[in-house]
Amino acid sequence: xxLGKLIERLLQLVPVLLGVSLIVFVMMALTPGDPVQIMIGxxxxxxxxxxxxxxxxxxDRPIVERFFVFLGNALxxxxxxxxxxRRPVADVISERLPAxxxxxxxxxxxxxxxxxxxxxxxxxxxxxxxxxxxxVGSLLGVSLPGxxxxxxxxxxxxxxxxxxxxxxxxxxSSEIETITGFLLIDTLLRGNLPAFWDAFKHIxxxxxxxxxxxxxxxxxxTRTSMLEVLRQDYVTFADAKGLSRRRVLFRHALKNALIPTxxxxxxxxxxxxxxxxxxxxxxxxxxxxxxxxxxIFLRNxxxxxxxxxxxxxxxxxxxxxxxxxxxxxxxxxxx
Amino acid sequence: MTTLQRxxxxxxxxxxxxxxxxxxxxxxxGFTLDADTLDPANHRKRETETIxxxxxxxxxxxxxxxxxxxxxxxxxxQVSPTVYDFKIRAGIKFHDGSLMTAEDVKFTLDRVTVEGAxxxxxxxxxxxxxxxxxxxVVGGDTVRITLKEPWPILPAMLPNQQxxxxxxxxxxGSQGIATSENGTGPFRLVEWRKGESVILERFADxxxxxxxxxxxxxxxxxxxxxxxxxxxxxxxxxxxxxDVHIINExxxxxxxxxxxxxxxxxxxxxxxxxxxxAMNLEGEYFDDPRxxxxxAHAIDKNLLIDKILGGNAAPIxxxxxxxxxxxxxxxxxxxDPEMAKKLLADAGFPNGIDIVMxxxxxxxxxxxxxxxxxxxVGIRTTVAVGESAQLTAKWRVQGKAPKTGDMYFSSWxxxxxxxxxxxxxxxRTNDRGNSAGYANPAVDALLDAAATELDVAxxxxxxxxxELLINADLPYLYLWVxxxxxxxxxxxxxWQPSADSRINLHDACLK
Numbered sequence: 001x002x003l004g005k006l007i008e009r010l011l012q013l014v015p016v017l018l019g020v021s022l023i024v025f026v027m028m029a030l031t032p033g034d035p036v037q038i039m040i041g042x043x044x045x046x047x048x049x050x051x052x053x054x055x056x057x058x059x060d061r062p063i064v065e066r067f068f069v070f071l072g073n074a075l076x077x078x079x080x081x082x083x084x085x086r087r088p089v090a091d092v093i094s095e096r097l098p099a100x101x102x103x104x105x106x107x108x109x110x111x112x113x114x115x116x117x118x119x120x121x122x123x124x125x126x127x128x129x130x131x132x133x134x135x136v137g138s139l140l141g142v143s144l145p146g147x148x149x150x151x152x153x154x155x156x157x158x159x160x161x162x163x164x165x166x167x168x169x170x171x172x173s174s175e176i177e178t179i180t181g182f183l184l185i186d187t188l189l190r191g192n193l194p195a196f197w198d199a200f201k202h203i204x205x206x207x208x209x210x211x212x213x214x215x216x217x218x219x220x221x222t223r224t225s226m227l228e229v230l231r232q233d234y235v236t237f238a239d240a241k242g243l244s245r246r247r248v249l250f251r252h253a254l255k256n257a258l259i260p261t262x263x264x265x266x267x268x269x270x271x272x273x274x275x276x277x278x279x280x281x282x283x284x285x286x287x288x289x290x291x292x293x294x295x296i297f298l299r300n301x302x303x304x305x306x307x308x309x310x311x312x313x314x315x316x317x318x319x320x321x322x323x324x325x326x327x328x329x330x331x332x333x334x335x
Numbered sequence: 336m337t338t339l340q341r342x343x344x345x346x347x348x349x350x351x352x353x354x355x356x357x358x359x360x361x362x363x364x365g366f367t368l369d370a371d372t373l374d375p376a377n378h379r380k381r382e383t384e385t386i387x388x389x390x391x392x393x394x395x396x397x398x399x400x401x402x403x404x405x406x407x408x409x410x411x412x413q414v415s416p417t418v419y420d421f422k423i424r425a426g427i428k429f430h431d432g433s434l435m436t437a438e439d440v441k442f443t444l445d446r447v448t449v450e451g452a453x454x455x456x457x458x459x460x461x462x463x464x465x466x467x468x469x470x471x472v473v474g475g476d477t478v479r480i481t482l483k484e485p486w487p488i489l490p491a492m493l494p495n496q497q498x499x500x501x502x503x504x505x506x507x508g509s510q511g512i513a514t515s516e517n518g519t520g521p522f523r524l525v526e527w528r529k530g531e532s533v534i535l536e537r538f539a540d541x542x543x544x545x546x547x548x549x550x551x552x553x554x555x556x557x558x559x560x561x562x563x564x565x566x567x568x569x570x571x572x573x574x575x576x577x578d579v580h581i582i583n584e585x586x587x588x589x590x591x592x593x594x595x596x597x598x599x600x601x602x603x604x605x606x607x608x609x610x611x612x613a614m615n616l617e618g619e620y621f622d623d624p625r626x627x628x629x630x631a632h633a634i635d636k637n638l639l640i641d642k643i644l645g646g647n648a649a650p651i652x653x654x655x656x657x658x659x660x661x662x663x664x665x666x667x668x669x670x671d672p673e674m675a676k677k678l679l680a681d682a683g684f685p686n687g688i689d690i691v692m693x694x695x696x697x698x699x700x701x702x703x704x705x706x707x708x709x710x711x712v713g714i715r716t717t718v719a720v721g722e723s724a725q726l727t728a729k730w731r732v733q734g735k736a737p738k739t740g741d742m743y744f745s746s747w748x749x750x751x752x753x754x755x756x757x758x759x760x761x762x763r764t765n766d767r768g769n770s771a772g773y774a775n776p777a778v779d780a781l782l783d784a785a786a787t788e789l790d791v792a793x794x795x796x797x798x799x800x801x802e803l804l805i806n807a808d809l810p811y812l813y814l815w816v817x818x819x820x821x822x823x824x825x826x827x828x829x830w831q832p833s834a835d836s837r838i839n840l841h842d843a844c845l846k
Binding site for chain 2 (some may be wrong): 033041044045086095096159167173
């Protein structure tokens with residue numbers, strides 16, 4: 001891809017982000033619920049004290065003015081103060097974002113590592129018992145609610161067998177010195193293997209829970225595209241040449257069969273970020289998804305606005321990345 | 336050894352507890368929500384205060400029975416109806432080793448009460464301090480709070496404010512104190528892993544805490560960890576797995592499981608939150624007192640408490656909890672479906688009425704049980720589940736905005752157990768929590784007078800009189816005050832749940 005194309009794609013981000021800002025701002029403002037009333041909760045308060053609280057949050061100003069102030073500040077990288085944390089929103093989000101990304105990436109790896117072999121196996125043993133089991137399994141994988149599956153894993157692995165921890169990202173006794181914010185990487189970089197192992201044990205159940213629906217989808221995609229590729233003439237030809245079955249499958253067929261799998265995986269990674277909300281709640285994972293949902297309920301406008309913008313950027317970039325991957329894997333396609 | 340080899344070795348050692356630096360007595364609390372901030376003056380959440388309360392002490396505190404006792408203050412004297420003196424104990428140290436003085440107390444209270452005192456911002460906790468006119472240091476070791484008008488609940492509200500170090504806040508600013516601390520409490524902050532855990536350790540130089548609450552002295556456990564587990568099923572699992580020692584907000588349906596499990600048990604304490612159904616007096620049906628009485632007679636409170644709340648609630652016939660100041664025995668509208676049908680017919684609805692009851696998702700089951708009882712007598716009730724913020728905007732409107740809707744199943748918390756904080760907002764004409772749209776000048780006059788009445792007996796009498804008036808008018812169906820339910824490991828000793836839902840761990844030990 002040329003540099004010009006790259007810049008063009010990046011420039012496309014600008015109208016997307018402006019549109020998202022406007023939509024989020026208007027939607028939050030139109031949704032019933034007054035942040036000040038929610039904050040006061042069950043307390044007696046004088047109208048003057050309530051007005052002062054409203055002024056302090058900047059909610060006494062007209063909505064149009066608030067939008068342009070938000071936009072002006074956002075352009076300078078200032079997303080305002082979280083109503084509840086009373087600190088810059090950017091700080092609060094950046095504390096929670098690495099946990100979400102780390103969990104999503106591990107879930108993605110779990111999904112790829114299990115889905116591709118299973119999908120290939122289901123394709124080459126089409127209509128076998130294994131294939132049928134895989135079909136039922138993938139149906140279950142997509143339809144099992146993450147909440148239920150997560151609790152089931154906790155009851156088995158933590159409560160019954162005491163193999164894995166119930167919740168959190170790392171044990172409180174493990175020392176953490178962050179470098180990248182990704183604990184699995186940081187603990188390795190510091191050479192702190194017990195802490196790495198601790199973090200690894202903590203991420204298994206949430207990553208499996210989060211990755212399950214994606215595993216199911218990717219397995220189906222791999223199976224279908226593998227079946228399609230196996231019907232191609234060049235595969236028949238390779239077989240006819242007398243190449244070993246293994247060589248035909250892995251050198252000739254799989255490479256092409258993986259193209260749809262990879263692009264679906266890249267796009268689905270965006271939905272992993274969204275799916276995080278439930279998994280983060282069940283496993284007490286200190287990520288952004290949980291924080292954003294809590295903030296929506298509390299009408300913590302600045303935090304929700306900034307987080308949704310961030311999600312939009314990530315989605316756009318992931319789509320962009322999927323496009324690039326596609327051209328790499330399939331040189332016939334040009335962006 | 337390469338990193339990979341070490342990694343493999345570690346993997347081989349695999350399944351075993353990771354105990355790098357684990358202390359002998361680490362008490363872990365599985366807790367619903369993380370703190371928003373560690374700044375005692377800059378938040379509005381009970382959960383945040385629970386965590387902060389283990390780092391910071393207040394002028395006054397409450398014991399497990401909600402009795403207000405001196406903590407940092409040695410004594411409290413009411414000089415006049417509007418002037419209170421607090422003599423400050425000598426020798427109390429902040430966590431950085433500096434001595435706490437009356438100046439720190441004045442600084443703390445000014446920071447909360449003076450407009451714009453927090454770097455131009457006003458504390459969101461200002462309203463919890465009432466009509467404070469000034470805070471002065473008198474004679475070196477005494478802090479004098481002067482009020483604009485009498486406000487008898489000042490002592491009951493002071494435990495909500497924790498004393499900060501003036502020097503620390505001036506050096507670190509509001510942003511600094513939001514994520515670090517320098518309190519005088521029994522524990523000091525080791526690390527705050529945001530969204531995951533707050534790790535505290537015992538402060539060896541602790542002055543001992545309130546002299547009226549034994550034991551006095553440094554905390555018993557080495558460390559306290561608030562581990563944030565928002566999902567209740569996961570909190571229960573963490574307790575059963577032995578990962579945590581205390582969990583809050585144990586669902587009633589999990590009580591049997593926790594009690595049956597070896598090594599854990601359930602502890603309860605009377606809560607402070609009153610549950611009720613607001614009937615819209617400005618609406619189509621409930622402007623007629625006979626319809627309201629019919630609804631009251633339709634509800635079998637004891638059945639609901641037994642079946643849905645596992646017996647863990649106290650029925651109420653007015654807004655006040657039986658433990659609140661001024662609470663008294665009131666006439667009860669007993670369960671009498673025939674009487675309910677008759678009252679409904681007398682009101683001109685022999686064929687019944689169709690209404691909608693709003694509630695939050697968390698209370699859907701209970702609301703549906705109430706609805707089925709109402710439906711049985713002809714008040715055919717549909718439950719509409721809404722989101723809390725949206726329902727607040729609909730049902731809790733200050734001023735004269737017309738309300739829509741028929742019924743609202745909701746609750747109001749009363750952490751101070753003083754009627755001022757629950758009776759006034761829910762029953763005074765046009766007040767912000769008056770979801771029923773109730774307006775009775777006689778009740779307003781009593782509530783206003785009681786708010787500033789210093790004679791305890793007279794004040795209690797006024798609330799009694801107001802309770803009798805609302806009991807007759809019946810703007811709400813008063814239901815119950817549930818207990819707070821905790822799951823606790825058998826290893827924990829010395830700890831008692833507190834009615835204000837705070838979890839103070841100074842006295843807790845692990846065996």
